[in-house]
Amino acid sequence: MEYKPKQFKxxxxxxxxxxxxxxxxxxxxxxxxxxxPQVPRNLILxxxxxxxxxxxxFCGSGTTLIExxxxxxxxxxxxxxxxxxxxxxxxxxxxxxxLYEPKLIKADSTNLRGxxxxxxIDFIFAHPPYANIIKYSDNIKEDLSRLDVNDFLNQxxxxxxxxxxxxxxxxxCAVLIGDIRKNKNIIPLGFYIMNIFNQTGFTLKExxxxxxxxxxxxxxxxxxxxxxxxxxxHEYIFVLKK
Ligand SMILES: C[S@@+](CC[C@H](N)C(=O)[O-])C[C@H]1O[C@@H](n2cnc3c(N)ncnc32)[C@H](O)[C@@H]1O
Numbered sequence: 001m002e003y004k005p006k007q008f009k010x011x012x013x014x015x016x017x018x019x020x021x022x023x024x025x026x027x028x029x030x031x032x033x034x035x036x037p038q039v040p041r042n043l044i045l046x047x048x049x050x051x052x053x054x055x056x057x058f059c060g061s062g063t064t065l066i067e068x069x070x071x072x073x074x075x076x077x078x079x080x081x082x083x084x085x086x087x088x089x090x091x092x093x094x095x096x097x098x099l100y101e102p103k104l105i106k107a108d109s110t111n112l113r114g115x116x117x118x119x120x121i122d123f124i125f126a127h128p129p130y131a132n133i134i135k136y137s138d139n140i141k142e143d144l145s146r147l148d149v150n151d152f153l154n155q156x157x158x159x160x161x162x163x164x165x166x167x168x169x170x171x172x173c174a175v176l177i178g179d180i181r182k183n184k185n186i187i188p189l190g191f192y193i194m195n196i197f198n199q200t201g202f203t204l205k206e207x208x209x210x211x212x213x214x215x216x217x218x219x220x221x222x223x224x225x226x227x228x229x230x231x232x233x234h235e236y237i238f239v240l241k242k
Contacts, residue, residue: 001025001094003070011042016237017211025070026091031061031084033127033134035176039210039237040064040125044071047172047239051100052122055166057109057159062088064125065102069094075102076121078109080142108142110158116166124163124173128156130189133180149180149187156193160200167242172205173197178212178235184228190236202240210235 002024021029022037029036040056040063048054050072056064059077065088068075079085085104092102107115109126129136129145131152136145144155163173175197180187198204212233221227 003096005038005041008038008041010045011208014206014208015211016042016208017213019213021213025066026094027063027066028061028091031087032136033129034061035063035127037063037067039176040067041071043125043174043237043239044068044073044123047174048073048123053120054123054125055116055121056125056127057163058126058128059088059104060084060127062091062102062104065092065104068100069096069098069102072098072100074100076105076116077102078105078107078112078115080106080108080140081137082106084136110142110144110155110162112162112166116162118165119168121166122168122171124167125176126159126163126173127176128159130178130180131187149182149189153192153196157196157200160197160202163197164200164202164242169242171242173202173240173242175238175240176210176235177238179232181229181232186232190238194236194238197238197240202242204238205241206237206239208237208239210237 005022005024018036018038027037053074054068055076057078059079065075065077131149137143177190177193179189212235
């Protein structure tokens with residue numbers, strides 16, 4: 001197994017594109033809506049040092065946690081769905097020299113009281129569902145992917161307050177999110193979420209545009225003759241400072 005990316009360079013500008021999804025270590029692109037490992041790798045290397053506590057509040061298939069294990073950080077992954085935690089656990093089953101084995105917790109990231117203490121986290125990576133664009137469960141009440149946009153944003157407000165509570169002062173939280181299209185028009189989920197975090201008290205450090213490749217629906221829409229809109233091909237990474 002290759003434990004390191006063959007080709008990797010730290011990003012230097014606010015436009016990120018990863019045509020090839022990284023497949024080093026146990027990374028795989030088969031979890032719906034997962035992110036390329038180059039994203040958490042870049043953020044972890046820029047905003048944390050070895051031994052820091054890195055929390056992924058929507059850990060899915062464990063992409064961030066694999067990177068924390070490879071990069072000698074203390075990884076913590078939270079997901080509301082045990083299926084995701086099971087996949088993460090499998091993918092974290094490899095040998096490394098890291099002294100810290102990542103921790104996995106089943107919880108609702110909009111309410112982490114009693115689970116994560118105040119001011120103890122060095123870096124948060126958050127890749128929430130994009131409202132109900134991809135459904136991750138049918139009957140988990142706290143699953144944000146079951147909510148329409150308004151209810152989703154109300155929960156994101158609570159989530160941003162939790163991030164503010166648990167993060168150490170002067171530390172960063174990065175949110176990966178894309179806009180969505182409903183009835184052929186754009187709902188700027190990204191900007192709504194950016195504003196919510198600002199209103200909660202975070203300072204906006206960066207807006208990074210991440211090009212989106214390999215989307216499941218792209219081919220369908222590309223061929224659809226009734227399409228009168230551009231295909232969405234970017235997402236945002238908002239880097240926010242407490
Ligand atoms: C976009 S995916 C994250 C993918 C991840 N970055 C990866 O690379 O695999 C969003 C995840 O959020 C989880 N989720 C939804 N609502 C949640 C909540 N309230 N608290 C914690 N996790 C939640 C879903 O189960 C899903 O795994």
